[in-house]
Amino acid sequence: MVIPHSTCSLNTYNTYNSLNIEKSKSVKKLVSGLRINSASDDSPGLAISEKMRSKIRGLDQAQRNIQDGISLIQTVDGALSSIGNTLTRMEEIAIQASNGVLSYSDRQSVQEEITQLYLGVENISNNTKFNSIKLLDGSNVTNTPGTEEFVEVETTLSDPNLRLAAVVFDYTRNLSQYLAVGIVNFPTNLNSPYNAMFTFENPPLNPNFIYSPLGEDTDSTIENMLRTVEDLKNDTSGDPIKTAQKRFLIDNNISLTRYGVDVLVIKHSTATNFTYHAGGPDGSGVCSGTTWVEKGWTADFIYHELKTTPPSSSSAPVTLQVGPDMGDTFKIELPNSKPANLGLNGIDVTNQYNAQAAVSKIDKAMSTISSQRSKFGAYNNALEHIASNVLNSSINLTSAESRIRDTDMAMEYTKYTKFSILQESAQMLLKEANLSKERVLYLLNF
Known part of the structure; x- marks a missing residue:
């Protein structure tokens, strides 16, 4: 028997300490309800759990x-x-x-x-x-201008008594800011009629009729609009007005009237002045056809398609963040009522x-x-x-995180009971190991 070192006692003591540590961890898990209380408990599980949280x-x-x-x-x-x-x-x-x-x-x-x-x-x-x-x-709506590249409608009158009955346009967008007719500018977003006048003297008998709008479109409403152009004539040379953004050439004291949304009517007149009434913004579109009528005469309209970049209306919508990640958004566009x-x-x-x-x-x-x-x-x-x-x-996700992070109370209590029993057993064995050395002293007493 070796007296200086009691290997049995040391081994029992180490086991007892290990059981005490495990029992303490088990108590901590039972008290907190968490399986992972620190990174040392489960470092990968802790990282996953924190991300899930x-x-x-x-x-x-x-x-x-x-x-x-x-x-x-x-x-x-x-x-x-x-x-x-x-x-x-x-x-x-x-x-x-x-x-x-x-x-x-x-x-x-x-x-x-x-x-x-x-x-x-x-x-x-x-x-x-x-x-x-x-x-x-x-207040959250902004308008982006569009453009009109080209539209031209031509016909030649062989009889000065002919008159244009109707031109129908398919309007989808409308103009904003300014129109130019001849050399007169008109703001088109008006709440009440706006009048301007100019006169061309001695119009030729049989000029060409040309409708050629150029310029920009922007987004606004075209509904409920009344527009009238009366007595629009050519100049003395018979040439179109080349300096205008908007050009109308009508011959022989003819007046042009715009009603509602989609009908353009030209009828005979004897007035000498041009008057433009704007009760709303102008429009853009494609001429879809017309007929000249007088005493049974008819003639088809020759037209070119309007090439446009339609105006657009953009808004700053209310954007809701409806998820945990970037891009998880939902946009609500507010109306203008x-x-x-x-x-x-x-x-x-x-x-x-x-x-x-x-x-x-x-x-x-x-x-x-x-x-x-x-x-x-x-x-x-x-x-x-x-x-x-x-x-x-x-x-x-909460359920998944709980399985990683939370304590299984039944399982953990079973472990706690096991560690308690083993710890008590270790105490008894340590006591027994220490008593084995006392027998040497008993022999020495004799």
Whole structure:
């Protein structure tokens, strides 16, 4: 027997210490509920778990962002609903004013209510906000000009009594900023008619008719527009006006009148001055055909296609972050629901004809509002589906992270019990190992 060193006791002691360390770790896991309390517990698992936790927190914030977006959409929808109700009332009383049995004073009373309802729509569009963001005033919309490269329509009159009955254009966009006719510039975004005049003396008898608009387009509305050009003539040389951005050549005291959206009418006139009335922006498009009529005469129009770069309207949409990563976004384009943009400017019901025209304007405005509400309803549904997917991703990722990071309590308690039993056994064996050395002292006493 070797007395200086008790190998059995040392081995038992080392085992006892190891069991004590493992038991302490087990207690820590049971108390915290986490399998990984430090990097030493499971360094790869800790890295994966931390990455998952970051994603989970991002998904949870995205869920809150989506709910904010849904609240914004519901705010817009509520405001558009109010505008729609107002327009319904406007249409109702405009139809009432269209009735021929009403007197002027009756229609004047209706006009007063129309005016107040108009102001109500403007108030809603100007003051509807979400977190200080204006939602319906169109402040987020910017327009990008387009260009017209070329359009030319020619024909030659062989009889001065012939007149152009109609030219029909297919308009898809409209002009903004300025038009030039001859040497006179006209701002086209007008809320009321704008007049300008110039005169050409002694026009030739049989010049060519040329329509050649050049210049820029920008995005605005072409609906509910009335435009009149009267007594537009050639100069004394018979040449087109070459310095203008917009050129019209009509011979023999003919007036050109633009009605509504898609019909251009030229008819005979004897006036000597040119007058241009603009109640809205000009348009761009392609001439689709015309007929010259007088005493049974007809002639086809020769035309060239308008080559355009259409104007575009861009906006700064409200962009929602709907996920934890860059690019996980959802864009909400806010509408412009101001009365002017809805084509409600200048509504007049003080006579029967204007009241009937007002009904048409209001009906188109209601159609626009309905379309906008439908769009925001689609936004709402899309966000609800995105929210459901984000929530599902968060739940599944949380479950996966939990399996990596959290303690399996039943398994860990089993380990704790095992370590406790082994630790007690080690204590007993250590005591026994120490007692074995005492037997040597017992022998020495004899």
